[in-house]
Amino acid sequence: MLPSSYAGQACPIARSLEVVGERWTLLILRDAFLGVRRFDDFQARLEVSRAVLTRRLAALVDDGLLRRERYQARPERFEYLPTERALDLWPTILSLARWSEPIAPPEREFVHEACGTIVYAAVRCPHCDVDVDAAHAASRGGPGYPTDESFGPLLVS
């Protein structure tokens, strides 16, 4: 068995996966991005049991990715809206969508609303104003690991 948590991994990627790495979590967020708000609509799209979806939505509320808002008083009914924290996953979700294009043509495309051009996820250098692929990036120790770790190319080939 794999360990059931990534807690032993002192790594910013592992920390994100602690929150969004559970099965279906990113698909629930995908639907929230697409405007799905209500329990029954999430369930119809995801085809999961009510019990599982209830738990998953509650976890996303606890983790600050969805907020629960009452839209009807009698009977009391709630909807789920993505928070700013969820919207920060936009490059992750778009990057995953794009990555599958060699597997099959996408059912859905994402475009810049202002001009209709298809958008894409990229890594950017704000100083040089260019896209930076993995071969042109390097890694170094960050503020959470204040050692004299050397500054080297990211990919040792």
Added chain:
Amino acid sequence: MLPSSYAGQACPIARSLEVVGERWTLLILRDAFLGVRRFDDFQARLEVSRAVLTRRLAALVDDGLLRRERYQARPERFEYLPTERALDLWPTILSLARWSEPIAPPEREFVHEACGTIVYAAVRCPHCDVDVDAAHAASRGGPGYPTDESFGPLLVS
């Protein structure tokens, strides 16, 4: 129980998660990006059993994300190198790393090798040459879903 596959989801994000959504897969790829090549080095960093790591590496080779290369003949030993297909996950991995920064300061930062500036994952419009956040994006039917689906804002708020 949740279904064990996302196959019923006609969605480019679900298709990517079929390949990289398994626990630890993205952490193995993270290490491959950082230059880890050999079985024992992966195991030391990930603290998983040899049996599990063997299966996970074999799946990544089958899926075309790692390639296996012999580096020693007697005894025969192999190392694992990320493919171009794996490198295409660079914005996904960087976006996940960045997303955890409000949780804890990162142990590692990624920079543009040419200038040392910290890079970031973003969604880009190549026509307008700007970053496009979720509130300024729209979605529409793509080539895999050739209906007259309407062109609307991504977020129905």
